[in-house]
Amino acid sequence: MKNSRRKFIKFAGMAALGWSICPSLAGARSGPRQSADRLRAERWAMVIDSEKLNDELMDKCIEACHKLHNVPDIPNDQNIKWIWKEPFYNLFHDQSHGYLKDKKSIPFLSLCNHCDNPPCVRVCPTQATFSRDDGIVLMDFHRCIGCRFCMAGCPYGSRSFNYFNPRNFLDDDQLVHDYPTREMGVVEKCEFCAHLLDQGDMPACVEASEGAILFGDLNDPNSDVRKVLRERYSLVRKPKLGTDPQVYYLI
Amino acid sequence: MYDANKIIPGLIIFALFMTFPFWYNLGAEAYSTPELELPEDYERCIESTEFMRAEHMNMLDEWRDLYVREGYQEYWSELKQESYPMSLTKTCMYCHSDKEEFCDRCHNATAVDPYCWDCHIEP
Ligand code: SF4
Ligand code: SF4
Numbered sequence: 001m002k003n004s005r006r007k008f009i010k011f012a013g014m015a016a017l018g019w020s021i022c023p024s025l026a027g028a029r030s031g032p033r034q035s036a037d038r039l040r041a042e043r044w045a046m047v048i049d050s051e052k053l054n055d056e057l058m059d060k061c062i063e064a065c066h067k068l069h070n071v072p073d074i075p076n077d078q079n080i081k082w083i084w085k086e087p088f089y090n091l092f093h094d095q096s097h098g099y100l101k102d103k104k105s106i107p108f109l110s111l112c113n114h115c116d117n118p119p120c121v122r123v124c125p126t127q128a129t130f131s132r133d134d135g136i137v138l139m140d141f142h143r144c145i146g147c148r149f150c151m152a153g154c155p156y157g158s159r160s161f162n163y164f165n166p167r168n169f170l171d172d173d174q175l176v177h178d179y180p181t182r183e184m185g186v187v188e189k190c191e192f193c194a195h196l197l198d199q200g201d202m203p204a205c206v207e208a209s210e211g212a213i214l215f216g217d218l219n220d221p222n223s224d225v226r227k228v229l230r231e232r233y234s235l236v237r238k239p240k241l242g243t244d245p246q247v248y249y250l251i
Numbered sequence: 252m253y254d255a256n257k258i259i260p261g262l263i264i265f266a267l268f269m270t271f272p273f274w275y276n277l278g279a280e281a282y283s284t285p286e287l288e289l290p291e292d293y294e295r296c297i298e299s300t301e302f303m304r305a306e307h308m309n310m311l312d313e314w315r316d317l318y319v320r321e322g323y324q325e326y327w328s329e330l331k332q333e334s335y336p337m338s339l340t341k342t343c344m345y346c347h348s349d350k351e352e353f354c355d356r357c358h359n360a361t362a363v364d365p366y367c368w369d370c371h372i373e374p
């Protein structure tokens with residue numbers, strides 16, 4: 001009798017210990033899982049090939065992104081944009097001069113650079129903007145209070161503020177149901193399609209670009225992005241500011 | 252008692268004031284659980300009805316952080332032995348596709364006004 005009680009207490013003690021170390025031993029339970037298809041990287045980066053991009057392709061990329069994310073087109077200077085066309089001279093004005101041949105007024109694609117040292121993350125008081133482990137600077141629209149510190153902090157103008165309810169400018173029949181719209185008073189920007197990557201798909205603009213935009217892991221020396229950066233001349237925007245942008249432009 | 256002519260009416264007014272919700276609602280209809288329109292093609296939700304009734308808002312709150320911030324995509328349901336996307340629109344409203352006959356009925360009856368659908372699109 002005594003012996004068996006002693007055994008029982010011992011066993012219960014060990015079980016409690018085991019349980020506290022590894023609760024899943026108590027049997028599988030309902031809960032969150034990461035997708036088996038999730039694309040992983042140490043550091044995601046984008047390379048935009050200016051030789052391959054043309055006007056039509058750029059429009060395709062912009063449309064793919066804005067359609068997927070329910071980004072409205074507002075016909076005034078309070079428009080929302082995640083990815084848009086900008087002349088070379090505006091993007092790289094600190095790396096060009098007035099007599100630059102050809103390239104000066106050629107449009108390029110511009111989007112959030114998912115900086116390694118992002119000022120937008122540092123100034124956001126609610127952590128609505130945050131850096132993921134894989135380098136993506138992501139927004140949690142639920143948390144954004146619309147203070148716009150991040151817009152003041154971002155030196156690239158990558159962010160847009162919702163001055164209006166965006167649904168007023170979106171066609172109800174054209175809405176993509178799998179992605180929410182935003183509400184008035186919230187900031188938004190490109191998110192490197194983080195949620196597509198999480199489910200195993202490449203970003204929409206990359207898919208639409210017919211090979212003109214590369215996307216991959218910068219920490220993997222054999223990745224497409226590293227290969228092409230080794231082989232060709234490339235620029236990043238405003239490198240002197242120390243934000244360490246991760247969208248590279250092949251010139 | 253000093254000032255009884257002030258204190259006693261004061262106490263009466265206080266008592267009336269404090270019990271205002273009780274006598275104001277006298278004769279009002281008792282709360283009855285709203286009739287919900289349940290999806291026809293599915294027998295059970297991803298968790299038990301009792302759990303979902305009490306906890307769906309906490310569950311959705313957890314889901315949004317896990318999905319948006321932590322990179323989780325799926326919810327494994329022990330009850331159904333199946334994985335579901337952690338998504339209001341892709342999972343919950345895939346079955347409960349009529350917001351007015353499901354979500355709104357309880358929310359209206361209990362006078363809560365969730366702002367999920369300010370952004371998330373109802374089917
Ligand atoms: S480009 Fe602007 S918004 Fe994007 S990570 Fe850098 S600072 Fe932030
Ligand atoms: S506007 Fe939103 S994302 Fe930007 S700093 Fe304020 S809370 Fe953060």
Ligand code: SF4
Nearest residue numbers: 065190191192193205
């Ligand atoms: S990476 Fe995704 S969110 Fe960013 S511009 Fe491309 S399609 Fe839009």
